[in-house]
Amino acid sequence: MREAFSNALVRLALADSKVLLLTGDHGYSLFDAFRKSCPDQYINAGIAEQNMVGMAAGLARVGFRPFVYGLAAFIPIRTVEQIKLDIAHDDLPVVLLGDGAGFVYSHLGTSHQSTEDIACTRAIPQLQVLSPADRFEMTAAMDYAYATNGPVYLRMGKADLGDVHPGPISYLQQGRLLKVCDGQADWPGLIATGSMVRAALDIATSLDLMIWSAPFLKPLNEDDVRAAAQATNGLVTLEEHSVLGGLGAAVTEITSEHQPTRVLRIGLPDRFSEHCGTYAYLLRENGLDTDTVRNRVETFCQLLATNSIALA
Amino acid sequence: MTTFAPARMRRTVLEMAYAGSTVHIACAFSIIELLTVLYRHHLRYPNNDPRADGRDYLVLSKGHGVMAQYACMHELGWLKDSHIQSYFKDGTDLKGLSDSRVPGLEVTSGSLGHGFSVGVGIALGLKRKGTDQKVYAIVGDGELNEGPIWEGALVAAHHRLENLMLIVDKNGFQAMGTTDDVLALGDLPAKFSSFGFETLEVDGHDEAAIDAAIRQLWAAGPTKPKALIARTVKGKGVSFMESVNLWHYTRLDPQSFAAAVSELGFPGALK
Numbered sequence: 006m007r008e009a010f011s012n013a014l015v016r017l018a019l020a021d022s023k024v025l026l027l028t029g030d031h032g033y034s035l036f037d038a039f040r041k042s043c044p045d046q047y048i049n050a051g052i053a054e055q056n057m058v059g060m061a062a063g064l065a066r067v068g069f070r071p072f073v074y075g076l077a078a079f080i081p082i083r084t085v086e087q088i089k090l091d092i093a094h095d096d097l098p099v100v101l102l103g104d105g106a107g108f109v110y111s112h113l114g115t116s117h118q119s120t121e122d123i124a125c126t127r128a129i130p131q132l133q134v135l136s137p138a139d140r141f142e143m144t145a146a147m148d149y150a151y152a153t154n155g156p157v158y159l160r161m162g163k164a165d166l167g168d169v170h171p172g173p174i175s176y177l178q179q180g181r182l183l184k185v186c187d188g189q190a191d192w193p194g195l196i197a198t199g200s201m202v203r204a205a206l207d208i209a210t211s212l213d214l215m216i217w218s219a220p221f222l223k224p225l226n227e228d229d230v231r232a233a234a235q236a237t238n239g240l241v242t243l244e245e246h247s248v249l250g251g252l253g254a255a256v257t258e259i260t261s262e263h264q265p266t267r268v269l270r271i272g273l274p275d276r277f278s279e280h281c282g283t284y285a286y287l288l289r290e291n292g293l294d295t296d297t298v299r300n301r302v303e304t305f306c307q308l309l310a311t312n313s314i315a316l317a
Numbered sequence: 318m319t320t321f322a323p324a325r326m327r328r329t330v331l332e333m334a335y336a337g338s339t340v341h342i343a344c345a346f347s348i349i350e351l352l353t354v355l356y357r358h359h360l361r362y363p364n365n366d367p368r369a370d371g372r373d374y375l376v377l378s379k380g381h382g383v384m385a386q387y388a389c390m391h392e393l394g395w396l397k398d399s400h401i402q403s404y405f406k407d408g409t410d411l412k413g414l415s416d417s418r419v420p421g422l423e424v425t426s427g428s429l430g431h432g433f434s435v436g437v438g439i440a441l442g443l444k445r446k447g448t449d450q451k452v453y454a455i456v457g458d459g460e461l462n463e464g465p466i467w468e469g470a471l472v473a474a475h476h477r478l479e480n481l482m483l484i485v486d487k488n489g490f491q492a493m494g495t496t497d498d499v500l501a502l503g504d505l506p507a508k509f510s511s512f513g514f515e516t517l518e519v520d521g522h523d524e525a526a527i528d529a530a531i532r533q534l535w536a537a538g539p540t541k542p543k544a545l546i547a548r549t550v551k552g553k554g555v556s557f558m559e560s561v562n563l564w565h566y567t568r569l570d571p572q573s574f575a576a577a578v579s580e581l582g583f584p585g586a587l588k
Binding site for chain 1: 417418423424425426428430431433434435436437438439440441442443445446464465468469471472475
């Protein structure tokens with residue numbers, strides 16, 4: 006997935022000399038290919054993220070196409086105000102790349118973890134929020150971010166979990182869900198984003214669920230969410246992010262108004278991670294490992310089966 | 318007619334502030350001469366178009382002083398008398414802080430420490446394009462409390478942005494008191510020189526001295542960004558506002574408006 010990201014960035018930069026990569030002194034080996042292919046389009050802006058985002062706005066104002074890279078804990082979180090005021094307010098074509106979102110930096114603690122970035126960025130007008138799930142979505146998301154010519158936050162989470170799609174995606178349609186697994190209509194449908202799409206598919210080996218990937222957190226296509234709710238019995242959302250303000254919120258905002266159904270939101274409870282450990286350990290600690298998720302989905306199914314009001 | 322006459326521009330600011338019952342008069346008055354010199358002698362707007370591709374950029378990072386820039390835009394004919402008279406009326410475009418959606422204003426500021434970074438990016442972009450366009454970024458001395466200013470200063474020097482001039486409106490006040498009392502800035506010329514800027518200090522109300530300093534800065538240090546530290550008086554031009562920080566917040570009433578106007582001794586600014 007990181008290779009797909011690097012390849013896409015190099016390809017876009019070679020095709021358009023106005024594409025610039027700005028990094029806040031992060032991405033050591035990730036940008037080897039970029040620095041080799043497009044050395045003049047690479048700017049290490051130093052450990053100074055706020056200025057870097059403001060500077061990207063200035064570069065965009067005079068015709069450049071900045072891609073601004075940092076850890077998601079910093080881009081966007083440290084720079085939310087610069088993104089709001091300097092970039093999104095003026096609809097400038099800046100792509101913000103937040104790497105290591107979720108619990109990727111599991112051993113490093115809250116400083117480097119990012120489980121509130123979707124909530125913070127979704128509320129910023131004119132900013133689109135993307136969260137690719139595998140290398141194919143990543144390539145398509147980078148192409149989309151460049152082509153859309155406006156402000157985009159592209160969230161990059163755990164990147165080595167494997168594919169969720171059988172092959173390349175020709176292009177992303179704004180806001181649309183991508184179906185990744187068919188299942189039974191009397192089971193809940195599962196909508197996941199980013200790293201959690203792979204986890205959803207792992208659960209589907211034992212539960213017969215329809216599963217969609219949500220490469221967009223914003224906008225999120227209303228018709229697709231309604232259709233998913235209509236095609237299934239209740240919905241489950243799954244994300245490596247707080248249950249507040251992320252995918253679960255985006256889905257329930259739509260269903261509550263347009264297609265009322267029971268929705269189980271699975272994500273990080275409203276808390277910081279507590280202990281040190283591997284990525285798998287952090288998922289377990291926060292209830293996002295496949296066993297816990299499977300159990301919660303099964304319990305949700307039983308609830309739906311015994312609660313006829315929920316099915317109304 | 319002499320354009321950008323400081324007294325007339327102060328009168329325009331008063332007319333706006335009175336019409337809209339607004340604050341931030343004093344921090345507009347401190348930059349009137351700086352803007353006068355910039356607009357009259359330095360800023361280039363091809364075809365008098367505020368959005369012309371080849372223009373120089375005036376970035377008002379201290380967005381609170383925006384009425385002074387409106388006054389300049391009125392002198393240029395970019396704003397009409399009706400804009401001045403309808404300031405702060407419901408549904409109008411001119412806000413109490415700089416908003417880049419208004420042609421003539423380059424950044425959205427007021428939240429401090431933003432505009433300078435955007436200006437650094439504009440200067441870096443123009444330098445990459447190889448144009449001779451220049452970027453002026455006006456920051457308040459209170460605004461120098463903000464961290465991104467110093468991040469931007471490092472970056473400007475590192476990238477040798479010789480097309481960038483930082484102008485500090487050193488009026489000695491910020492919202493709650495003097496800069497010395499709130500958060501002392503120390504020796505600003507020495508600070509910016511040490512960051513790698515070509516630096517001059519000037520009386521920010523002496524038009525000839527400002528003009529000479531700007532020319533001297535552009536002529537010197539071809540690989541360095543420039544910093545002009547302008548010693549100014551908050552509320553300059555109206556005696557009862559000068560260095561009285563209350564005029565950061567005070568609205569004009571009929572008596573204070575009349576008194577201020579009569580002190581300026583300038584006939585109506587509006588046509």
